[in-house]
Amino acid sequence: MSYQIAVLAGDGIGPEVMVEARKVLKATEERFALSIEYTEYDVGGAAIDNHGCPLPDATLKGCEAADAILFGSVGGPKWEHLAPNDQPERGALLPLRGHFELFCNMRPAKLHAGLEHMSPLRSDISSRGFDVLCVRELTSGIYFGKPKGRIGEGENEEAFDTMRYSRKEIRRIAKIAFETAQGRRKKVTSVDKANVLACSVLWREVVEEVAKDFPDVELEHIYIDNATMQLLRRPDEFDVMLCSNLFGDIISDEIAMLTGSMGLLSSISMNSAGFGLYEPAGGSAPDIAGQGIANPVAQILSAALLLRHSLKQEEAATVIENAVGKALSDGYLTGELLAIEERHNAKSTSEMGDYIAKLV
Amino acid sequence: MSYQIAVLAGDGIGPEVMVEARKVLKATEERFALSIEYTEYDVGGAAIDNHGCPLPDATLKGCEAADAILFGSVGGPKWEHLAPNDQPERGALLPLRGHFELFCNMRPAKLHAGLEHMSPLRSDISSRGFDVLCVRELTSGIYFGKPKGRIGEGENEEAFDTMRYSRKEIRRIAKIAFETAQGRRKKVTSVDKANVLACSVLWREVVEEVAKDFPDVELEHIYIDNATMQLLRRPDEFDVMLCSNLFGDIISDEIAMLTGSMGLLSSISMNSAGFGLYEPAGGSAPDIAGQGIANPVAQILSAALLLRHSLKQEEAATVIENAVGKALSDGYLTGELLAIEERHNAKSTSEMGDYIAKLV
Ligand SMILES: CC(C)[C@H](C(=O)O)[C@@H](O)C(=O)O
Ligand SMILES: CC(C)[C@H](C(=O)O)[C@@H](O)C(=O)O
Numbered sequence: 001m002s003y004q005i006a007v008l009a010g011d012g013i014g015p016e017v018m019v020e021a022r023k024v025l026k027a028t029e030e031r032f033a034l035s036i037e038y039t040e041y042d043v044g045g046a047a048i049d050n051h052g053c054p055l056p057d058a059t060l061k062g063c064e065a066a067d068a069i070l071f072g073s074v075g076g077p078k079w080e081h082l083a084p085n086d087q088p089e090r091g092a093l094l095p096l097r098g099h100f101e102l103f104c105n106m107r108p109a110k111l112h113a114g115l116e117h118m119s120p121l122r123s124d125i126s127s128r129g130f131d132v133l134c135v136r137e138l139t140s141g142i143y144f145g146k147p148k149g150r151i152g153e154g155e156n157e158e159a160f161d162t163m164r165y166s167r168k169e170i171r172r173i174a175k176i177a178f179e180t181a182q183g184r185r186k187k188v189t190s191v192d193k194a195n196v197l198a199c200s201v202l203w204r205e206v207v208e209e210v211a212k213d214f215p216d217v218e219l220e221h222i223y224i225d226n227a228t229m230q231l232l233r234r235p236d237e238f239d240v241m242l243c244s245n246l247f248g249d250i251i252s253d254e255i256a257m258l259t260g261s262m263g264l265l266s267s268i269s270m271n272s273a274g275f276g277l278y279e280p281a282g283g284s285a286p287d288i289a290g291q292g293i294a295n296p297v298a299q300i301l302s303a304a305l306l307l308r309h310s311l312k313q314e315e316a317a318t319v320i321e322n323a324v325g326k327a328l329s330d331g332y333l334t335g336e337l338l339a340i341e342e343r344h345n346a347k348s349t350s351e352m353g354d355y356i357a358k359l360v
Numbered sequence: 361m362s363y364q365i366a367v368l369a370g371d372g373i374g375p376e377v378m379v380e381a382r383k384v385l386k387a388t389e390e391r392f393a394l395s396i397e398y399t400e401y402d403v404g405g406a407a408i409d410n411h412g413c414p415l416p417d418a419t420l421k422g423c424e425a426a427d428a429i430l431f432g433s434v435g436g437p438k439w440e441h442l443a444p445n446d447q448p449e450r451g452a453l454l455p456l457r458g459h460f461e462l463f464c465n466m467r468p469a470k471l472h473a474g475l476e477h478m479s480p481l482r483s484d485i486s487s488r489g490f491d492v493l494c495v496r497e498l499t500s501g502i503y504f505g506k507p508k509g510r511i512g513e514g515e516n517e518e519a520f521d522t523m524r525y526s527r528k529e530i531r532r533i534a535k536i537a538f539e540t541a542q543g544r545r546k547k548v549t550s551v552d553k554a555n556v557l558a559c560s561v562l563w564r565e566v567v568e569e570v571a572k573d574f575p576d577v578e579l580e581h582i583y584i585d586n587a588t589m590q591l592l593r594r595p596d597e598f599d600v601m602l603c604s605n606l607f608g609d610i611i612s613d614e615i616a617m618l619t620g621s622m623g624l625l626s627s628i629s630m631n632s633a634g635f636g637l638y639e640p641a642g643g644s645a646p647d648i649a650g651q652g653i654a655n656p657v658a659q660i661l662s663a664a665l666l667l668r669h670s671l672k673q674e675e676a677a678t679v680i681e682n683a684v685g686k687a688l689s690d691g692y693l694t695g696e697l698l699a700i701e702e703r704h705n706a707k708s709t710s711e712m713g714d715y716i717a718k719l720v
Contacts, residue, residue, distance in 0.1 A: 198519040246553070
């Protein structure tokens with residue numbers, strides 16, 4: 001069996017952490033006698049510079065021909081003056097999600113044992129640890145709803161966006177949240193604003209229906225404003241958080257920041273055929289790009305998730321994850337995870353990759 | 361000069377903290393020889409029980425006849441089974457905001473000196489303190505945008521909401537944010553999602569225009585997802601946060617929770633004529649209602665804000681605020697602000713009110 005992976009490294013630290021993910025993948029291929037072919041494509045700012053648009057046709061075609069997309073990160077100050085539609089993030093990520101109908105986005109945020117001090121939370125809260133998974137609907141809601149635009153003149157000119165959800169769309173993402181919760185702590189917290197939004201009222205109705213098929217999973221509903229608050233006080237009481245597109249954008253970033261170590265977090269965006277895009281949770285971090293200090297772990301874990309979910313190589317994925325776990329507990333850490341007085345022990349981007357590849 | 365205040369105590373702890381606010385107002389009237397008439401009206405769950413709807417006509421008429429509304433809090437488990445439209449929060453607050461066009465909502469969140477340990481943030485972050493004011497647009501956006509509803513059948517049935525903003529609506533709230541920032545630390549952070557929403561693109565355009573008239577105020581733009589994160593890492597770097605209705609709902613709750621002492625926070629909802637509704641930031645807290653342990657400070661500070669903004673009694677407002685400040689620094693605290701081993705020193709709701717009234 002031979003696989004094709006489209007590699008979209010992108011901007012900022014994207015290319016340098018991708019090198020490390022490739023090292024680890026190579027070691028994994030050897031150990032498990034997998035045959036994977038990689039093709040690199042431009043995306044984001046790099047694609048704007050080379051081809052005039054953030055998602056060139058060749059990139060899209062390459063992704064279509066692949067079994068999965070390993071994505072780095074896009075964006076940076078160089079392209080911030082562009083119109084919103086032409087910017088790297090919006091111009092690459094949203095069309096990729098739409099084109100491949102990657103409706104299911106999973107963003108795990110777990111406080112790693114030993115790294116509790118990285119969390120911005122008070123120590124008595126962070127010491128309890130937490131392990132939250134945000135399951136976010138990614139191809140509908142206010143991101144893609146029509147009509148969207150402007151109307152009118154002068155001071156009466158109005159802009160408008162439409163939030164829109166069908167029962168079908170809510171049902172398919174809700175099912176995944178419940179199924180996933182069954183393999184975890186069996187609790188789903190559905191985030192909405194049912195006291196204001198018609199979409200949220202329907203969301204709640206459908207989620208209640210889906211819940212009936214999962215009697216072993218506890219369901220609770222929470223308003224988005226209250227969710228943002230409760231995560232600060234008692235993050236350990238959440239397991240799976242089921243969110244619409246916009247609310248998931250907010251919640252997934254909040255829980256990522258609560259870990260204090262975004263360089264360790266990766267995310268999955270999948271469609272119903274198992275095709276997916278795998279990417280680190282952090283951004284392109286242009287401020288530290290090219291210095292060899294970026295943390296490659298999130299990119300390496302993205303590769304592990306790709307192996308598990310799109311290539312169905314559960315064992316290979318687990319071996320990578322264990323190697324990462326061992327590297328971290330061996331004290332192999334990049335600088336941002338160390339106290340200032342410990343920074344002289346920081347490992348470089350490539351030292352991290354080498355060590356994890358060796359462990360695999 | 362004689363004033364009329366409509367008192368809408370509502371549910372849960374609303375009535376008991378309102379008693380204390382009235383005590384403090386009475387002391388203030390005496391000291392400043394003000395003549396204020398109070399009329400009490402049912403609202404929220406209490407109004408559902410007594411009149412069958414959360415905002416009876418008599419209440420609305422009473423508010424129309426008044427110079428300002430002193431609001432308690434509404435809602436509780438007793439009314440949670442009702443349809444969203446009929447529930448106390450949505451059925452009372454949204455129509456009041458709409459009817460009086462209370463477009464300007466200000467929610468301050470300040471970490472009180474001496475109460476840093478209440479914040480859920482790590483001590484090195486909370487010890488830097490913070491003082492953030494959320495200026496939220498309150499009568500437009502996705503809360504009130506039309507169309508809103510459902511269409512279609514079976515699994516294709518869809519719900520939809522419309523987010524909508526005009527230049528005019530954005531301009532008037534942005535102006536207030538900049539004016540307010542001039543009296544503070546001269547920084548406005550405008551929160552949007554301009555990489556996805558047409559409304560946010562217009563929002564950014566208009567905010568930039570308004571900023572030109574305030575060259576002494578620094579303006580920065582931040583995406584809502586990033587804002588939620590940065591508040592956890594560096595709350596001290598924010599001054600005024602300018603938000604649309606939905607994003608302000610989220611940000612104002614997040615910053616309130618970051619103080620860890622919601623019982624001290626109050627908020628203003630005002631229209632362009634200076635008419636306003638003044639309310640505590642916390643909810644009706646039905647779990648502690650009737651026990652005499654609720655913190656009345658937020659309600660008392662709401663009364664101070666009412667005096668300042670709707671009755672233009674700046675001096676009277678400041679006297680109340682100073683009295684509250686002194687009570688807190690004298691260690692007059694309700695139980696939720698004390699460590700468990702200190703709770704025997706907790707002051708009751710009425711002890712707090714008595715002491716603050718005496719100081720006035
Ligand atoms: C870049 C942006 C369009 C995107 C989103 O809002 O979905 C990003 O914030 C994310 O969460 O992946
Ligand atoms: C009760 C609800 C409709 C309201 C809102 O969303 O505005 C509340 O959360 C608030 O912030 O005042």
